[in-house]
Amino acid sequence: xxxxxxxxxxxxxxxxxxxxxxxxxxxxxxxxxxxxxxxxxxxxxxxxxxxxxxxxxxxxxxxxxxxxxxxxxxxxxxxxxxxxxxxxxxxxxxxxxxxxxxxxxxxxxxxxxxxxxxxxxxxxxxxxxxxxxxxxxxxxxxxxxxxxxxxxxxxxxxxxxxxxxxxxxxxxxxxxxxxxxxxxxxxxxxxxxxxxxxxxxxxxxxxxxxxxxxxxxxxxxxxxxxxxxxxxxxxxxxxxxxxxxxxxxxxxxxxxxxxxxxxxxxxxxxxxxxxxxxxxxxxxxxxxxxxxxxxxxxxxxxxxxxxxxxxxxxxxxxx
Ligand SMILES: C[S@@+](CC[C@H](N)C(=O)[O-])C[C@H]1O[C@@H](n2cnc3c(N)ncnc32)[C@H](O)[C@@H]1O
Numbered sequence: 001x002x003x004x005x006x007x008x009x010x011x012x013x014x015x016x017x018x019x020x021x022x023x024x025x026x027x028x029x030x031x032x033x034x035x036x037x038x039x040x041x042x043x044x045x046x047x048x049x050x051x052x053x054x055x056x057x058x059x060x061x062x063x064x065x066x067x068x069x070x071x072x073x074x075x076x077x078x079x080x081x082x083x084x085x086x087x088x089x090x091x092x093x094x095x096x097x098x099x100x101x102x103x104x105x106x107x108x109x110x111x112x113x114x115x116x117x118x119x120x121x122x123x124x125x126x127x128x129x130x131x132x133x134x135x136x137x138x139x140x141x142x143x144x145x146x147x148x149x150x151x152x153x154x155x156x157x158x159x160x161x162x163x164x165x166x167x168x169x170x171x172x173x174x175x176x177x178x179x180x181x182x183x184x185x186x187x188x189x190x191x192x193x194x195x196x197x198x199x200x201x202x203x204x205x206x207x208x209x210x211x212x213x214x215x216x217x218x219x220x221x222x223x224x225x226x227x228x229x230x231x232x233x234x235x236x237x238x239x240x241x242x243x244x245x246x247x248x249x250x251x252x253x254x255x256x257x258x259x260x261x262x263x264x265x266x267x268x269x270x271x272x273x274x275x276x277x278x279x280x281x282x283x284x285x286x287x288x289x290x291x292x293x294x295x296x297x298x299x300x301x302x303x304x305x306x307x308x309x310x311x312x313x314x315x316x317x318x319x
Contacts, residue, residue, distance in 0.1 A: 006287040007038030008106060009295050012277050013244055014042050016297055017102050020242050024049055028238075030100035031055065032083030032229065035110040037065030043102070044072040051075045053091065053100060057082040057134040060117065061110060082136060084229035088236065101241035103233050107226060108248045109133070109216065111289070121216065123189035123206045129182055131219045141215045145173060145188065146181040160223075160251065161214030165196050169211060185212075213249070226252050230259045234269070237300045242272070248292045260298045268302035 021027045027050040031040045034056040043052055054069070054076050056062040062080050069076050079086075079094055083105060091097075113133075114121045120129040120141060131141040139147070144156070150170055157166035172195055173182075182188055192208040201207040217223060230245065237243055245260075247253040253276065264271035276294035284291050 006290065007036075007042060008246055008287070008290045008293050009277065009279055009283070010039060010042050011283075012279075012295055013039060013104060013246075014046055016242060016244060016272065017043065018046070020240075020299070021047065021102065023047060026050060027102055028096075028098055028100045029053065029102040029104070030086070030233070030236075032086065032103065032105045032233065033107060034062055034065035034078075035106065036061070036112065037068040039104055039106060040065065040069060040076070041072075044069065044075055051077065053094075053096060054078045055081050055083055055086060057136070058113075059134070061112065064112065082134065082225055082229075084225040084232060086229075086236065087232060091236075099236055099238040099241070101238045103237055103241070103243040105226075105229065105233075105243075105245045107222070107246060107252055120185035121212070122185060123208050123212065124186060126184045126186045129185050129188060131216050133220050138219060138221065141219050142182050144215060144218055146177050150174060156214050156218045157211060159214075160217040160249075161210035162250075163210040163214065165200070169195055188212075217249070217251075223251055223255060226255050227259070230256060234259075234263060234298070234300065239300055239302060242297060242299045244295060244297045246293050246295050248294075253294045253296075256296050260296055263298060268300065270299045270301050272297040272299055 023046070025047065027047050029040070029043045029050055030053040031043070032055050034040060034054045037054065040052045040054055043050055052075065054062070054065055056065060057080070059080050062078055066076065066078050077094055077096060079090070081090065088099070109121060113119065118127050120127045120131055129140065129142040129145070153170045153173065154166055157163045157169060163169065169192060172191065176191065188211070189206065189208040192211055196207045202209060234243060245256045247256055257276070260271055263269040273296050276296050279290040279293050
């Protein structure tokens with residue numbers, strides 16, 4: 001049986017869109033991280049005249065989301081793309097001549113990636129250590145481990161994984177790869193379990209959690225895409241529109257927080273979340289994976305500053 005799929009902070013996200021759009025508005029949503037289509041399902045259900053531009057960089061996930069949303073087929077426009085590459089030209093190519101009004105990014109990977117993708121996201125499986133979400137993902141996780149120089153590995157593990165055992169882990173990796181290159185996820189996970197003494201294991205989590213997260217971020221260049229994506233999507237957003245971003249990692253959240261704050265300082269954007277919205281206790285009990293989620297929301301009130309590029313959709317200035 002498929003595990004239950006939770007759409008993180010679905011109630012908060014719907015409430016914010018409800019506060020900004022009427023139920024009968026023909027809202028054009030853009031879901032930049034379709035996943036299983038859970039959030040888009042909520043939008044299509046709640047706003048019966050809405051449409052959703054449904055994007056994911058992983059073709060497998062986009063297909064899964066489309067299958068989940070099959071009953072709304074006429075109101076869904078699927079596009080396989082990295083959200084950092086979405087612009088007016090790309091939307092035009094798919095027959096979309098308007099700018100989106102409601103944008104959502106729900107960052108990271110899905111439960112499917114962890115347990116069923118066979119790409120080495122899970123510690124327990126002897127799967128190939130790949131971790132690429134799409135073909136534009138650069139080297140595989142195994143290539144990073146087997147080929148990257150010491151300093152780069154240290155930077156990745158300390159910065160993206162905040163792993164205090166990074167030095168010892170990197171030294172052991174360098175020794176081991178000389179004779180026996182890494183190829184499977186469980187192989188790496190077992191090695192890390194041996195390096196970090198049991199008393200320092202994070203409570204309730206596998207000791208390799210931080211290293212796996214760091215590798216995934218590097219392989220998919222996740223932080224760079226968040227930075228570019230937030231900028232380009234805010235440029236695209238229609239006046240009066242709202243962008244919501246859920247992040248799960250402190251570095252990701254810092255990027256979103258700083259960008260939203262900088263935009264809000266300019267005339268043309270309003271920050272709707274001075275502090276991030278966190279999942280309720282009820283939600284974290286039901287879905288522990290939502291524990292680290294942070295939701296930030298920005299509304300576009302006027303045309304963007306030239307600094308952020310030219311606008312390619314015709315928009316009417318608000319009074
Ligand atoms: C947490 S899941 C989204 C779950 C979804 N909101 C739902 O309710 O089913 C994140 C998804 O974003 C996709 N993703 C991650 N980074 C991306 C990027 N830069 N561009 C497009 N999709 C991305 C992943 O492939 C994954 O399917």
